Amino acid sequence: xxxxxxxxxxxxxxxxxxxxxxxxxxxxxxxxxxxxxxxxxxxxxxxxxxxxxxxxxxxxxxxxxxxxxxxxxxxxxxxxxxxxxxxxxxxxxxxxxxxxxxxxxxxxxxxxxxxxxxxxxxxxxxxxxxxxxxxxxxxxxxxxxxxxxxxxxxxxxxxxxxxxxxxxxxxxxxxxxxxxxxxxxxxxxxxxxxxxxxxxxxxxxxxxxxxxxxxxxxxxxxxxxxxxxxxxxxxxxxxxxxxxxxxxxxxxxxxxxxxxxxxxxxxxxxxxxxxxxxxxxxxxxxxxxxxxxxxxxxxxxxxxxxxxxxxxxxxxxxxxxxxxxxxxxxxxxxxxxxxxxxxxxxxxxxxxxxxxxxxxxxxxxxxxxxxxxxxxxxxxxxxxxxxxxxxxxxxxxxxxxxxxxxxxxxxxxxxxxxxxxxxxxxxxxxxxxxxxxxxxxxxxxxxxxxxxxxxxxxxxxxxxxxxxxxxxxxxxxxxxxxxxxxxxxxxxxxxxxxxxxxxxxxxxxxxxxxxxxxxxxxxxxxxxxxxxxxx
Amino acid sequence: xxxxxxxxxxxxxxxxxxxxxxxxxxxxxxxxxxxxxxxxxxxxxxxxxxxxxxxxxxxxxxxxxxxxxxxxxxxxxxxxxxxxxxxxxxxxxxxxxxxxxxxxxxxxxxxxxxxxxxxxxxxxxxxxxxxxxxxxxxxxxxxxxxxxxxxxxxxxxxxxxxxxxxxxxxxxxxxxxxxxxxxxxxxxxxxxxxxxxxxxxxxxxxxxxxxxxxxxxxxxxxxxxxxxxxxxxxxxxxxxxxxxxxxxxxxxxxxxxxxxxxxxxxxxxxxxxxxxxxxxxxxxxxxxxxxxxxxxxxxxxxxxxxxxxxx
Numbered sequence: 001x002x003x004x005x006x007x008x009x010x011x012x013x014x015x016x017x018x019x020x021x022x023x024x025x026x027x028x029x030x031x032x033x034x035x036x037x038x039x040x041x042x043x044x045x046x047x048x049x050x051x052x053x054x055x056x057x058x059x060x061x062x063x064x065x066x067x068x069x070x071x072x073x074x075x076x077x078x079x080x081x082x083x084x085x086x087x088x089x090x091x092x093x094x095x096x097x098x099x100x101x102x103x104x105x106x107x108x109x110x111x112x113x114x115x116x117x118x119x120x121x122x123x124x125x126x127x128x129x130x131x132x133x134x135x136x137x138x139x140x141x142x143x144x145x146x147x148x149x150x151x152x153x154x155x156x157x158x159x160x161x162x163x164x165x166x167x168x169x170x171x172x173x174x175x176x177x178x179x180x181x182x183x184x185x186x187x188x189x190x191x192x193x194x195x196x197x198x199x200x201x202x203x204x205x206x207x208x209x210x211x212x213x214x215x216x217x218x219x220x221x222x223x224x225x226x227x228x229x230x231x232x233x234x235x236x237x238x239x240x241x242x243x244x245x246x247x248x249x250x251x252x253x254x255x256x257x258x259x260x261x262x263x264x265x266x267x268x269x270x271x272x273x274x275x276x277x278x279x280x281x282x283x284x285x286x287x288x289x290x291x292x293x294x295x296x297x298x299x300x301x302x303x304x305x306x307x308x309x310x311x312x313x314x315x316x317x318x319x320x321x322x323x324x325x326x327x328x329x330x331x332x333x334x335x336x337x338x339x340x341x342x343x344x345x346x347x348x349x350x351x352x353x354x355x356x357x358x359x360x361x362x363x364x365x366x367x368x369x370x371x372x373x374x375x376x377x378x379x380x381x382x383x384x385x386x387x388x389x390x391x392x393x394x395x396x397x398x399x400x401x402x403x404x405x406x407x408x409x410x411x412x413x414x415x416x417x418x419x420x421x422x423x424x425x426x427x428x429x430x431x432x433x434x435x436x437x438x439x440x441x442x443x444x445x446x447x448x449x450x451x452x453x454x455x456x457x458x459x460x461x462x463x464x465x466x467x468x469x470x471x472x473x474x475x476x477x478x479x480x481x482x483x484x485x486x487x488x489x490x491x492x493x494x495x496x497x498x499x500x501x502x503x504x505x506x507x508x509x510x511x512x513x514x515x516x517x518x519x520x521x522x523x524x525x526x527x528x529x530x531x532x533x534x535x
Numbered sequence: 536x537x538x539x540x541x542x543x544x545x546x547x548x549x550x551x552x553x554x555x556x557x558x559x560x561x562x563x564x565x566x567x568x569x570x571x572x573x574x575x576x577x578x579x580x581x582x583x584x585x586x587x588x589x590x591x592x593x594x595x596x597x598x599x600x601x602x603x604x605x606x607x608x609x610x611x612x613x614x615x616x617x618x619x620x621x622x623x624x625x626x627x628x629x630x631x632x633x634x635x636x637x638x639x640x641x642x643x644x645x646x647x648x649x650x651x652x653x654x655x656x657x658x659x660x661x662x663x664x665x666x667x668x669x670x671x672x673x674x675x676x677x678x679x680x681x682x683x684x685x686x687x688x689x690x691x692x693x694x695x696x697x698x699x700x701x702x703x704x705x706x707x708x709x710x711x712x713x714x715x716x717x718x719x720x721x722x723x724x725x726x727x728x729x730x731x732x733x734x735x736x737x738x739x740x741x742x743x744x745x746x747x748x749x750x751x752x753x754x755x756x757x758x759x760x761x762x763x764x765x766x767x768x769x770x771x772x773x774x775x776x777x778x779x780x781x782x783x784x785x786x787x788x789x790x791x792x793x794x795x796x797x798x799x800x801x802x803x804x805x806x807x808x809x810x811x812x813x814x815x816x817x818x819x820x821x822x823x824x825x826x827x828x829x830x831x832x833x834x835x836x837x838x839x840x841x842x843x844x845x846x
Contacts, residue, residue, distance in 0.1 A: 029749055050698045059698075080748060084657035085669070088650035088719040095716020096676060099684035099691060106686060322581060325574045332571075337578040339829070341585050346828035348777040350795045351817045354802055355592045358810055364603040366591055396588070450677075457680050459780050464799065486682060486780075493686045494784055502686045509683045520678040 037074050041067065066090070100513070107506035108278055110261050113499035115274045122275040126237055126246060126263070134220055137232040141184040144199060144206055144227045145191035151202065153211050153222065153230060154193075156185045164188060165211040171222070199227045237271070246271065283507035296472050296479040297488075301515075304484045307390065307462075308455040312448055314395045319402025320440070324432070327410050338407075345400035353464025356393045360465075381470050383481035390482050394461050398451070409443045410436070449523045453516055457486045485512045596818045601811020617815035629816055631790055632797040635707060636776050636820070639793055642711050644772035647718040648764050654719050655726035656752050660738060670727070676720040681713065682780045688713055689784050710785045714775050722767045729763035730756065769831055773824060794820045 044067040051060040070090075073082045109115075138158040145154045145164070152166035154177070162185040165171035178187035187193045199206065211222040213232060224230040237246045237255070246255040246263050255271050258264030262274030287297055322341065326334050344352070359366040360379035368375050379389045413436060421431045441448075462468060468483035468491065478491050485508060493505035564572075590609065599614035621629050657663075658670055681688070689704075692713070696703025703709050733756060741751050757764070779795040786792045789800075798820065801813035 026747070029747065047699055054698050056698065081657040081661045081663040081666070084653045084661075088654045088723070091650065091712065091716045092676070092719045095688070095691075095713050096679075096681055096684070096720055099681065099687040099716070100679065102687035102691065103684045106690070111690075322577070325577050328571065328574060331574055333575070333578070337582060339832070340582045342829070342832060343589060343825065344585050346825040347589060347821055348773070348795075348824055350777050350779050351592075351798065351821055352588070354798065354813070355588055355817060357802065358595075358603055358813075359588060359591060361603055369604070370609075396584070400585070453678050454680075457682060459682060460777065463779065489683075490685065490780060493689070502690065506686050509686065513679060513683055516678055520675070 033074065037071065040070065044070075103506045103509050103513075106502050107283055107510045108280060109276055109503050110274070110279045110282075111276050111503045111506075112501040114272050115261050115276050115503075117275055119275040122262075122273050123239055126239070126271060126273050134232045134234050137220075140222060140230040140232075141182075142222075142224050142228060142230045143184065143186050144194045144224075145188060146194060147191045151194075151205055151209060152191065153209055153224065154185050154188055154191070155211070155222065155230060156183070162188075164191070165222075167208070167210050168212075170212040170214050194227075203227070279503065283503045284511075286504065287507055287511070292475045292477055293479075296475045296477065296483075299472070299481070300479065300483050300485060300488055303387070303482065304456060307387075307394075307458070307482075307484060308452050310391050311394045311398060311455040311458070312452045314391060315398035315402045315451070316406075316444075316448060318395060318399040319404075320406045322399070322403045323406035323410050327407065338403075341403055342400045344396050345398075345404075347397075349397055350460045350464050352393065352397050353461045356389075356396075357465050360389055380466050383470055386466050386470055386480075386482050390462060390465055393465055394455065394458065397461065398455075402451075405444055405447055406440065409440050412443070413439055445523075449520065453520065456484070456516060456519075457512065458484065459486045459490065462487050463490070485515075592814050592817050595811055595814035598811055602808055603810040617811040618819075620812045621815045621819070624812075626789070627797060627800065628790060629797070629819075632792055632794045633819070635786075635791060636793040636795075639707055639711055639714075639782075640772045640776040643714040643775040644768045646711070646715045647722060647771040648768045650715065650718045651722040651726050651767055652757065652760070652764065653752075654723045655730045656756060658723065658727050659730035659733075660735070660756075670724070673720060673723050677724060679720075681717045685780055685784065688781060692785060704785060705787050705791060707786070707791060710782060713781055713785070714771075714778070718771070722771065726760070726763050726767060729760050733759045765831055769827065772827075776824065 044063070048060060048063055048067065051063060070086060073079060073086050140158065141156040143154040145152050150166060152164055152169075154174070155163050155165070155171060157163065160183065162174045162177040162179075163171040164174050174185070174188050176189065177185040180186035194202070206227050207223070207225055209223070210233075211230075213220050213222060220232045220234040222230040223233050237248055239246050244257050247253070248255070253265045253267075253269070255263035255265050255269075258270070260274075260279065261277035263271040286293060288294055326337055328334070357380065360368075362368060362376065362378050362381060365379070367379065368377055378385055380386050417435055417439075418431060421435055426434070462482055462484050466480070466482045468478070468487045469480040470482075471478065471480040478495055479488060483491070489505045489508045489512070492501050492508065494500060594609045596617055597610070597613045597615070599612055599616050601617050601620070654673075658666060692704045692709050694703075695709065696705070700706075701708060702712065737755055737759075738751050741755055746754070776793065777795055778793075779799065782793050783796045783799070786796055789797070794816070798813060798816050801809050801816065
């Protein structure tokens with residue numbers, strides 16, 4: 001960036017002044033600068049060290065480069081614009097630009113529940129989880145005892161027998177064990193029982209103890225997590241490193257790396273734990289071919305457009321109508337009307353959604369019970385009524401804004417055009433339609449576009465009011481008649497019902513991104529909003 | 536609220552001279568209605584439409600039993616039980632949510648105003664390569680809300696958690712950082728337009744007097760653009776305090792949550808039972824925002840429309 005700030009005036013006169021008049025302020029400024037930069041650097045060093053400890057080399061390199069860049073920007077002479085822009089741009093780059101780019105990357109992976117780490121992690125996780133606790137197996141009360149630095153488990157069977165064993169040594173009976181108050185064996189001859197503090201200090205070794213139940217390994221092993229209760233575990237899946245396969249010890253099924261981030265058997269069965277791999281366009285393909293998703297997704301996209309467009313039209317129409325109504329030179333109580341009508345805009349949107357959801361409640365809500373005298377109208381549970389309700393609530397929330405905007409725009413319209421038209425004998429309606437409205441549209445078009453973009457992603461109203469429901473009946477996924485694309489993204493990524501699927505969610509976000517980009521590109525080309533930038 | 540149907544003759548003349556050519560000595564009810572009466576009618580109807588959900592939630596907050604059904608009798612009985620219940624549930628620490636929301640909102644709006652003003656100043660007052668590109672990109676970026684990247688934000692913050700836990704998932708600092716990431720995109724363009732209305736001759740005069748660029752920024756420009764600072768501050772405060780999507784995935788601990796996330800947990804499964812308590816919370820949550828809003832209303836309407844006219 002080249003600094004062209006220096007005006008002719010300054011370059012002629014500033015050289016001598018710099019030394020004489022600016023020096024006292026410069027010291028204060030310099031101190032502030034040193035202080036701020038010092039704090040920033042201290043924080044940066046702290047982060048860099050943390051990164052170093054965590055062995056995140058790539059991020060460490062990037063972070064170092066950023067730190068150096070920041071110091072360079074603020075320590076060098078000149079480059080003034082960069083000094084003013086750097087803080088905001090830094091946040092912008094990390095939390096908006098990077099985030100968008102990263103979403104784009106995630107959209108091409110299978111990132112999600114069961115696919116959230118590397119293959120190594122998946123293998124060790126499968127091996128661990130393969131040590132499955134036998135379903136409905138009884139709990140064995142245990143005490144941890146020690147002999148010759150070897151830890152063993154003193155096990156009290158559910159039926160009262162006492163046995164002892166450790167890793168590699170199957171359980172054997174113990175004679176005259178010391179029985180505690182609860183019927184649990186707490187000590188045995190020749191062994192020392194660990195107290196609670198000792199248990200804590202060797203916790204990892206204790207959880208690593210795997211006591212075979214008998215000589216036959218297939219009977220399973222006893223493991224304890226806390227040093228007081230043990231359960232029977234049986235190994236299910238065994239990893240064969242040479243062949244890169246898992247073998248199910250019970251059924252003999254072999255699971256091999258299927259190339260799609262998980263181990264698959266010949267019959268197509270998948271192990272639940274997999275790892276993150278790139279899947280190309282599969283998420284997008286799935287969105288438009290998966291029968292569970294295709295139909296609902298098309299409805300959701302259509303509804304998203306309907307909702308955004310409908311909201312803009314309703315809010316603008318109502319706002320404009322009210323602006324015209326109250327744009328009367330001497331109407332009594334005009335101010336009171338205006339203040340009252342602004343209130344919905346001031347009311348937080350998320351609360352509005354929740355409050356209206358209570359009012360529209362089918363059984364107990366105010367609308368049905370009081371306004372409709374106990375009617376049973378399914379405002380939020382019938383697909384069409386729910387759509388109507390959502391639009392109604394969004395109009396309630398949005399018309400004050402348009403009312404304000406239109407009032408302002410109306411008042412800034414030149415009076416002479418109006419008068420000229422009246423002289424020519426134009427009717428009020430004709431003046432409105434041919435003069436006021438076009439002029440209004442010119443000045444409010446950018447706002448209409450951004451309102452459209454806002455409502456396109458109006459998460460709060462939908463999520464708080466209907467949660468996207470009522471659900472479609474032709475899909476197993478949690479998608480409903482009032483779902484927007486953005487609520488769908490949220491549900492797919494963080495929903496309660498089905499597992500989290502970050503890849504698919506990001507793919508949907510990318511679709512939104514593209515739609516919004518196309519719309520704004522087209523609409524901004526038509527308005528002249530870009531002109532001012534060119535000045 | 537409605538005016539009496541009697542029309543004072545004197546006023547009538549003043550109005551009709553403004554509108555039509557000849558002034559009538561006395562106006563019929565029909566004329567009054569065509570000129571002004573219907574406007575009052577619209578005003579009353581829309582006023583009721585605008586107000587009744589607010590009145591309803593206030594009455595629900597004040598109803599003593601606190602279920603959804605009992606909220607239907609508007610203001611028939613008034614008691615403060617719900618407010619007491621609201622502050623006595625350790626599972627749902629309303630007071631903490633309130634404080635959290637204030638903290639997140641205030642820091643975010645202060646940061647947004649500051650970062651945005653810095654950027655707008657440089658775009659408005661300096662000429663540099665990349666300026667046009669910068670403005671264009673900001674304008675395009677504002678079309679893409681941060682929540683589109685919610686998945687990536689979640690993954691990014693969980694990555695940060697591994698390195699610096701107090702900046703990552705579950706921390707308000709992390710949430711504020713995310714919000715500040717949206718600071719430039721939305722507001723710089725608005726501020727830039729307003730900064731341009733301050734004549735450059737002021738800067739030049741100050742510069743001749745020996746003021747540095749920092750002094751010009753803080754002592755001259757910032758004072759002259761206070762209205763837009765107030766608007767941006769207020770709007771970003773409202774956005775930050777009402778934001779649910781990102782806050783709900785970042786703040787997983789009830790003690791750290793904001794009002795939007797916390798109050799949402801009131802409804803859901805037991806909506807009809809805890810309705811009164813929720814309403815009480817909603818009233819308390821909305822009051823400060825609405826008060827602030829009405830207080831700054833003049834700023835807002837002028838700012839919105841100037842933004843509207845200037846693009």
